[in-house]
Amino acid sequence: MKIGIIGAGHLGKALIAGLTQSGMKQEQIILNARSKETLEAQKQKYPGMEITTDKKELAAKADIIVLVVKAQNAGEVLAEIGETDLNGKTIISLMAGVTLDDMRKMLKNTGSEYRLARMMPTVGISICKGVIGVSWENGQTISEEVMDLFRPLGYLIPLPEEKLESITITAASGLAFTATLMKAYRDSCTRLTGDTAISEAITLRVFENVIETVRNGDTTFEQLIEQICTKGGTTEAGMRILENSDLNEILNQTLDTAYARVSGLKGK
Numbered sequence: 001m002k003i004g005i006i007g008a009g010h011l012g013k014a015l016i017a018g019l020t021q022s023g024m025k026q027e028q029i030i031l032n033a034r035s036k037e038t039l040e041a042q043k044q045k046y047p048g049m050e051i052t053t054d055k056k057e058l059a060a061k062a063d064i065i066v067l068v069v070k071a072q073n074a075g076e077v078l079a080e081i082g083e084t085d086l087n088g089k090t091i092i093s094l095m096a097g098v099t100l101d102d103m104r105k106m107l108k109n110t111g112s113e114y115r116l117a118r119m120m121p122t123v124g125i126s127i128c129k130g131v132i133g134v135s136w137e138n139g140q141t142i143s144e145e146v147m148d149l150f151r152p153l154g155y156l157i158p159l160p161e162e163k164l165e166s167i168t169i170t171a172a173s174g175l176a177f178t179a180t181l182m183k184a185y186r187d188s189c190t191r192l193t194g195d196t197a198i199s200e201a202i203t204l205r206v207f208e209n210v211i212e213t214v215r216n217g218d219t220t221f222e223q224l225i226e227q228i229c230t231k232g233g234t235t236e237a238g239m240r241i242l243e244n245s246d247l248n249e250i251l252n253q254t255l256d257t258a259y260a261r262v263s264g265l266k267g268k
């Protein structure tokens with residue numbers, strides 16, 4: 001099984017890192033990007049990997065073609081690979097805002113029988129701890145062999161396509177939103193500790209403790225809050241401020257605005 005990757009930016013690099021970590025041989029990967037510099041930098045890192053400036057060569061050699069370019073480059077890239085024989089191949093887009101329908105139109109390939117899918121991953125796939133939403137065309141399935149390549153990269157969630165962008169926002173953009181929340185917590189801690197490094201270490205440990213406690217199934221977020229908020233105690237006093245704040249409303253607006261933006265990208 002050979003995988004052809006088009007694009008080696010933030011996400012393309014994360015994908016190569018995850019696939020090679022999860023046991024794929026470098027020789028199974030063929031990479032294309034816009035510039036020779038990008039290709040040569042990746043070749044230095046993964047000497048066994050094949051690189052090419054020719055998308056048609058990539059499309060001819062690969063069983064699975066993965067698109068990791070920006071939505072605005074989708075048309076040119078798909079038109080080019082659409083000129084090759086795509087019979088039996090699976091084409092997977094990791095692009096936000098380009099639908100399966102758009103992809104079929106951009107491929108303009110009427111003669112070949114191929115499968116199309118979309119995956120929406122987080123960069124956590126680079127350490128095999130990503131979240132990956134996956135959708136495919138109605139009436140088609142993705143072979144287990146293909147799914148098995150991506151399963152080790154993280155939490156794979158099959159979803160209808162109309163729900164896929166919810167993963168873009170909650171998980172992919174969610175990393176930046178959560179980093180912003182954690183940064184705000186670190187900065188507030190610094191006002192009390194007077195030391196940014198100590199506050200950063202505390203922030204990481206506090207978030208980690210909450211994650212581990214809830215993930216282990218020992219407790220829910222709600223139960224954890226109740227356990228720590230002793231009646232009339234210090235936590236309860238602080239919690240009153242949080243509970244009376246617009247935190248949920250701010251988060252709703254953040255996610256809704258990002259969602260409207262990604263929905264607006266469709267078809268462009």
Ligand SMILES: NC(=O)c1ccc[n+]([C@@H]2O[C@H](COP(=O)([O-])OP(=O)(O)OC[C@H]3O[C@@H](n4cnc5c(N)ncnc54)[C@H](OP(=O)(O)O)[C@@H]3O)[C@@H](O)[C@H]2O)c1
Pocket residue numbers: 006007008009010011012032033034035036038039068069070071073076077094095096097120121122123172
């Ligand atoms: N970053 C994320 O966390 C994330 C998460 C989920 C989905 N996505 C999606 O992943 C896609 C890529 O995002 P990114 O952040 O990795 O972007 P990026 O860092 O800007 O990388 C884009 C890559 O595409 C290559 N490229 C551009 N035009 C090309 C062409 N005509 N032929 C071949 N390669 C071409 C570029 O090549 P050069 O390096 O040679 O210029 C570059 O390697 C986007 O559609 C985005 O919606 C990203």
